Amino acid sequence: MFRSGALRRPRKQNVTTPSEKPQAAAVPLRSTAPRTAVAAVVDGREVDLSEVAPEGAEVRFLTPAEPDGLHVFRHSSAHLLAAAVKDLYPHARYGVGPPITDGYYYDFETAEPFSAEDLARIEKRMKQLVKQRLPFQREILPKEEAIRIFREQGERLKVELVEEKGGEQVSCYRVGQFFDFCEGPHVPHTGVIRALKVLSSSNAYWKGDARGIPMQRIYATSFPDRKQLARHLRRLEEAKRRDHRRIGRLQRLFLILEEAPGQVVWLPAGMGIVNRLLEWMRGKLDRRGYQEIRTPLILNESVWARSGHLDHYRENMYFVEGGDQGYGVKPMNCPGAAMVFRSDVRSFRDLPLRLSEFGLCHRFEPSGVLSGLTRVRAFTQDDAHIYCRLDQVKAEVLDLMDLVAEVYEAFGFSDLQVELSTRPGKSVGTDESWEAAESALLEALTESDATHVLNPGDGAFYGPKIDFHVRDALGRTHQCATIQVDFSQAEAFDLSYATPEGARERPVVIHRAILGSVERFFALLTEHTGGAFPTWLAPIQVAVIPIADRHREAAAALAGRLRDQGFRVDLDDRREKMGYKIRHAEVRRVPFMVVLGDREIASGALSVRTRGRKGARPRSEADFTARLAELVASQAVSP
């Protein structure tokens, strides 16, 4: 518990609560707020409902139904979490506790990490505090006073924060016995946090500095009602169910060997999907004037010295020796592409030169960040380098945006978020070229009607870029496609082309990946579809299931006919019950199951079951194959 001195309220004369201001004759916002409001925006400033709006002020109320309101709600929940932790573990010093996507966390400095039992206790305590409907009370006090209080309480982290961030007057909040440095606003009382769940704990560092103070972070979430919480928890379950590592195991798509951490072993089923995916991409690239190349996996160190990787990327690279020469394993495909460009005399007539490469890149990632197919040490980039003039950038980017949309829509990803990142502090290239490139990107974005977010100063040192984030079936976003302008490569590799006047000029390079890493895209697609791959990609498209031994011959004949038409068919003629085989196919998410028994043989029709749908419908073989062919040809998203 807090020592008594710390508990004492700051003396009255030091406190300026809004209600004590002269204009306090007016009524607090709360009295006119809708029931679900958690805070208000008065003239653009977020405030507590206990505050009073000045005459004629513009007032808007925030509810958890909107992002800003939910933010306040979760922020208050974080305070509640810290309050519970301080009740139960008085020695835990509290750090920071912001709301995050889907919840909030709070960091504590403790000797011992929190166990699962601790988390359960904390959740229980939080719920007790909710029942008490404790008010969130704002207190404004002088900086020195706040520092004194936190120092008395032994909260050295808070002292540090107040010293760093506090103005002359410092805003703090009290909820029950818990007192925290915080700008607010907050919900009126803990009672509104009706549904909460403590999720997990893990390690973090004070201010994110791995050399700094280790902290124990507790993740939790909260909602204004239990239904929403239940829905969220169901979604978490669903995410687990769709985990590409689980499905990869179940459907025998890929392996990751202990002997080769961070690298993927593609099994036949997964390899087939990847191959079909890449063939499909190749078709698109052909039509858009790309020329595919393949460059060496390992290149002499001199190349990496020239490209700058040796200076800036060394710790992420693998090196090998051959003879007395040192070689670097490529972490990116750019130098190879640059050498292809340089291998011939280029003229302005050759531009834009679009060189694509499905290049296998190796990057030494720290062991702690590896994860399934999403964070690996070896991956295939669906890369391309477009060599063009600065004035061609816009047209190329427009074409790329079109390609990105086309590719992602084909898999049912309709929600693409676009980010434009501009020149960072440290960068190469002239002011004029940056300006031209940035405006080319911006114009392309505008013309393609893409709503985008601006990330000023977040571009690469060699040029501005556009990143794409896709939203999957569970509402999670993933960074995939990227378009980057590069002013550095042409210089580093002395690339040039002949202008109409016969002069030599440096081309601008556009790097771009559409799928990003093929491995990561595969993971995304697996989780997005829950393993129910669209028919054109599915490892097995049809499971042919004979009912009894006497139907095996007809089933084999049918399977043969389907295979002759190019379909991928599994003939399940094991001596098992039909229901068992149906289940087998359903679990593997085979798009179609065709059951063959006496009835089918007599009628000549097929009984076709579609995955995920109970029962079967009769269909003529011709209809069925026509339907299959159509699904494949159109690359239908479902089934």
Added chain:
RNA sequence: GCCCACGUGGCUCAGUGGUAGAGCACUUCCUUGGUAAGGAAGGGGUCACCGGUUCAAUCCCGGUCGUGGGCUCCA
């Protein structure tokens, strides 16, 4: 890389200081069955690896490797 947890048959996981179990999967036999698991029998594990403590280690301790979650979305 750092912190925490975990590593037991192909998979999911139980378990104990006295050289190990379940379900699924697999094999064989019986069953010939109408849209998500028929029955029986059987095979399969140096309990991740290396070292230590102990009469005895899968279990306790240390190390290594691997896996998982996390490592600021800034009061």
